[in-house]
Amino acid sequence: MTVFCNQLINTRTFFFICLILVWLSSVYISSISLTADPRVVFEMFALTSVAFIGITSCLVATDWTERELRIFVDVYILSNVIAAVIGVLGFVAHNPDLTWADRPRAFLDDPDMFGVFLVPGILGSLFMIAEKRRRILFSAALLLLSVAVFLSFSRAAIVSAALWSGIYLGILNRHQLLRATLSSLAFLVPLVVVVLLFAVLNDTVSHMLSGRFTVAEEYDLGHFGRYNRYLLAIPMILDHPFGIGLLQIENYFPEPIHNVWIACFLYFGWIGGLAWTLLLILSGMQAWNTWKQSRNGLCLMIFFGWLSIISCSMLHEGERWRFMWLLTGVLWGLNPRNFVAIPRPAHESRRIIAARKPAGRATPIVS
Structure with a gap:
């Protein structure tokens, strides 16, 4: 720019x-009269910054090829692993700076944001394993990220990880579904063992297991509950x-x-709602x-990673999620022409075939 x-x-x-920019304009139009409140000014600045993350990532990704996109996925998985390690260690140590309501959040805003942030890393690890690239390393990353998502106790993140990972894994192994199913079951064994160890050794996990995994918590129900607020x-x-x-929602709910x-x-x-609908x-x-x-x-992995985040944002304040804007920008920036193999000219293909013929045989001369 x-x-x-x-x-x-x-x-x-x-x-x-x-x-x-249309969506950002609606943010400013709706809140320009409220700038006497410094919190509103901060929120306007925050939303502007995350929106420009999307614009920047879109511009950066316009000339990416498979090599650059693969590096991006590797770095995203690495960032997920770092966040997962920080979050799990903070959870085990009961560090108040790395947890919220006894749930890990690392350095992110809340545990739900933490859990959703890790889901695309799980999908990326599945892709790398399917590509047979450093399978042991990415399998370890997959296990760590899965445990961290579970410990976030974010219902949206856990369901999103299970749903989109299952669909994506089926697509990756559509010609070997039985083998993929057996591999998934084999992966679930160490995951269940680790979760059970946490449940036995940590009282918070056992308490969360009985309270968090329900369709509706207490704050979801009632006149001002989450689900009824949609109707109101x-x-x-x-x-x-x-x-x-x-x-201003705090004046009503x-x-x-x-x-x-x-x-x-x-x-x-x-205008803001229509712009967001059109964007989705x-x-x-x-x-x-x-x-x-x-x-x-x-490209398919980026699509599923974006879907996993968007589906979770339907139950949270996702407009502040930096990684959502990051993947949205990358998704728009990718040019399919940069990922399509360029066919060789016919005369060049004949020359290559002729050169590959074994010595001792008569080789036709290709001009």
Whole structure:
């Protein structure tokens, strides 16, 4: 975005940037009258920064080939492993700076954000194992990330990890489903053993096992519960076409709306909600077309990683998740032409075939 680089701008990236700027404009329009509150100013700055993470990652990924995308996935998995180690150690040590409500969060905002952050790393590890690249190393990473997601006790993250990993694993091994099933069962054995050890040695785990794994917690039910707040938000959305603004939800409900799609309509108005809806639909279409044209497994892995995050954001305040914007930008930036093998000219293919023939035989001369 500067005059010092030869940045590639195509129709797709230009439209993505415009869509993000429209969404950001709705954030400012809805909250500009509330800037006397320093918390609102901070939230506006935070949302601006995460949105520009998406724009930057989109621009960076425009000229990526499989090599650069593979490096990105490796680094993402490494960052997940570092976060998982910090979170698990903080959980074991009961470190208040690394936990929230006795659940690990590492240096992220909360345990739910921590758990969702790790799910694309699980998908990336599955891809690397299927590609037979350092299988022992990535199997260890897969086990660590799975344990960390479980210890986050985020219902959305755990269900997302199980659902999308199962679908993705089935696609990766669609020609060897029986073998994939047996491998999955073999992986579950050490995972269950580790979880049981935590449950026996840590009172928090045993308590969470009995309380967290339910369809609805106490705060999900009731008139102002999470699920009923979705219904209560509908008349408020209709009455506030420009949105109620940032942090104003606390004047109406005891907790945030915990649904990024409804929140965009409620907080930022109809324009913000429509921009977000369009962003979700077009992101899915963009990811599908990229994979369909390239047939590259890494592109499919990015798509599933993005889906795992978006599905969780429907139960949380996901508009603040930096990694969600990161993967969204990468998803829009990937150019399928950079991942399609360039066919060799016919005369070059004949020359290669002729050169590969064994010595001693008559080899036709190819001009």
